[in-house]
Amino acid sequence: MPVIAYPEGRKSWQRRTPRGQIAVWFGWLLAVAFTAFCWRVMTEGTIWAFVWDAPTQAADIGARMIPPRWSYFPTLLKPLWDTLNIATLGTLAAIALSVPVAFLAARNTTPSATFVRPLALFLIVASRSINSIIWALLLVAILGPGVLAGIIAIALRSIGFIGKLLYEAIEEIDESQVEAIRATGASGAQILAYGIVPQIMPAFAGISVFRWDINIRESTVLGLVGAGGIGLNLESSLNTLAWPQVTLILLVILATVVVSEWVSAKVRHAII
Amino acid sequence: MLTIAGLSKRYAKGDKALDDVSLGVPAGQVVGLIGPSGAGKSTLIRCVNRLVEPTSGSIRLGDTEITRLGGAGLRRARRRMGMIFQEYALVERLTVMENVLSGRLGYVGFWRAFLRRFPQADIDRAFAVLDRVGLLDHVDKRADQLSGGQRQRVGIARALVQEPDILLVDEPTASLDPKTSRQIMRLIVEVCAERQLAAIVNIHDVALAQMFVQRIIGLRAGRVVFDGPPEALDTDALTTIYGEEDWSRTIREAHDDAANEAAAQETVRALRAQTKPPTVARAL
Numbered sequence: 001m002p003v004i005a006y007p008e009g010r011k012s013w014q015r016r017t018p019r020g021q022i023a024v025w026f027g028w029l030l031a032v033a034f035t036a037f038c039w040r041v042m043t044e045g046t047i048w049a050f051v052w053d054a055p056t057q058a059a060d061i062g063a064r065m066i067p068p069r070w071s072y073f074p075t076l077l078k079p080l081w082d083t084l085n086i087a088t089l090g091t092l093a094a095i096a097l098s099v100p101v102a103f104l105a106a107r108n109t110t111p112s113a114t115f116v117r118p119l120a121l122f123l124i125v126a127s128r129s130i131n132s133i134i135w136a137l138l139l140v141a142i143l144g145p146g147v148l149a150g151i152i153a154i155a156l157r158s159i160g161f162i163g164k165l166l167y168e169a170i171e172e173i174d175e176s177q178v179e180a181i182r183a184t185g186a187s188g189a190q191i192l193a194y195g196i197v198p199q200i201m202p203a204f205a206g207i208s209v210f211r212w213d214i215n216i217r218e219s220t221v222l223g224l225v226g227a228g229g230i231g232l233n234l235e236s237s238l239n240t241l242a243w244p245q246v247t248l249i250l251l252v253i254l255a256t257v258v259v260s261e262w263v264s265a266k267v268r269h270a271i272i
Numbered sequence: 273m274l275t276i277a278g279l280s281k282r283y284a285k286g287d288k289a290l291d292d293v294s295l296g297v298p299a300g301q302v303v304g305l306i307g308p309s310g311a312g313k314s315t316l317i318r319c320v321n322r323l324v325e326p327t328s329g330s331i332r333l334g335d336t337e338i339t340r341l342g343g344a345g346l347r348r349a350r351r352r353m354g355m356i357f358q359e360y361a362l363v364e365r366l367t368v369m370e371n372v373l374s375g376r377l378g379y380v381g382f383w384r385a386f387l388r389r390f391p392q393a394d395i396d397r398a399f400a401v402l403d404r405v406g407l408l409d410h411v412d413k414r415a416d417q418l419s420g421g422q423r424q425r426v427g428i429a430r431a432l433v434q435e436p437d438i439l440l441v442d443e444p445t446a447s448l449d450p451k452t453s454r455q456i457m458r459l460i461v462e463v464c465a466e467r468q469l470a471a472i473v474n475i476h477d478v479a480l481a482q483m484f485v486q487r488i489i490g491l492r493a494g495r496v497v498f499d500g501p502p503e504a505l506d507t508d509a510l511t512t513i514y515g516e517e518d519w520s521r522t523i524r525e526a527h528d529d530a531a532n533e534a535a536a537q538e539t540v541r542a543l544r545a546q547t548k549p550p551t552v553a554r555a556l
Contacts, residue, residue, distance in 0.1 A: 174364075176357060176359060176361040177361055177362070177363050177364070179323055179357075179361060180355065180357055180361035180362070180363075180374075180427075180430075181363070181374055181377065182323065182350075183321055183323060183350060183353070183355040183440075184350065184351070184355075184374060184375050184376075184377050184378055184430070184434060185347040185348065185349075185350035185351035185377065185378025185379075185434070186347070186374070186377035186378060186385075187347060187377075187382065189382045189386075190377045190382055190385050190386075193382070193385060193386045194363060194366070194370075194374050194377060194385065195363065198363050198364075198365040198366050199363070199364075199365065201365060202365075
């Protein structure tokens, strides 16, 4: 008990009980011990000669990477366009598929909390648990290399992301607005269109644009496994040790991501 | 118009929210429903339009037995009941016009509503009620840009555009300042008189209720313990409804208010003259 009453009527108060105090100290002790242990595990397998050598190696690669090979830029335009298409089409497909899933998963809109909801939640978790690059690996094996595999990989990964955030937004709506629409004699679909959709629109727009932004970054590496886009050039440049080309590709990716973040920030601002 | 008989509601866990409530509201009568928090006021009006499912009893609106309706029948019955809410319950991100037109949802199909292509007759109705509540200048504003009083006017317009037979009003003034509260109550009472609407108004402010309604029903622990004209609501009646407290000031304030608001009283008295006041006060 944090409040301690003394016989003479004085009362004192502490934040924690003595037992709680000990528990907190013990928790800190464990955290420190665990950190020390992890440090040991981490450093055990390190070959220190390589680490001491690292600055020289980095300087060496750095020197080879500069200056970027600007003449390579026109060759990058087509793969860059592919990359943007992979991200955008993948996001659009994911939006189309995840909206129904989100409504089936949200506790307040699902037709059946015992059957449909667990299924929808499973779809979301399954999609989220596999990284786009792994989806891409599988799809390149199935569909062959190319942009299509990239688009589907991006879409499959994004369904879970958009679905999860959207169903959480649906569960957080103000029910009184829904009640008011229901009270007018509106049908189920009308309640959805008037009571729920307007409330989740800002969240929906924000989530979609945010995921598009993430997908631009993810689609730049999908080429590493053959799923099209600028990653293909990155892979071939790395394999041929064409460091000046690698530098240019990284710069182009950086510029694209900066632009996409700027666009997504603008769009979100405009909608909310 | 509305006849409730033997209405009971028991929630899945906990006590009876309503216990054998019977009352009738004729067309054009505005009833103030008072009682402590948790007495079942909200449950009662939500049972009428079946936002809450009653456990037993009967609710008749005109010739329609509400409690047995389902699906399309229930939706048709809800069209005839306009509801006004405590925190306005407007769809915040839609415009005033869209909010008002949402009162017509029971009459139009999904695609018309979804594409906002309402029949011209509905748009005319919407403009007419917006004019009545004094919001013609705010048609295109988003609901979240309005003040509390303006929002509640939109709420009233949304209920009126349904062309209902009865208004179910849940604490219409709970989030408003005293002056706006009176304006809103006056508006509700006036439109009820104009359109011969019955109304049940849940209200916490006893003085405000006495000032505007024609009949007061007191609810305590789910049972009707008072039913009579506002003048019959004395300290004994208030003690029956709310429990022991010094009620003299509450009631005197009501009289002061009434004196201060002579103009308001005038309007309301004129309106009351148009409808039949209940004759006997029953303290149950």
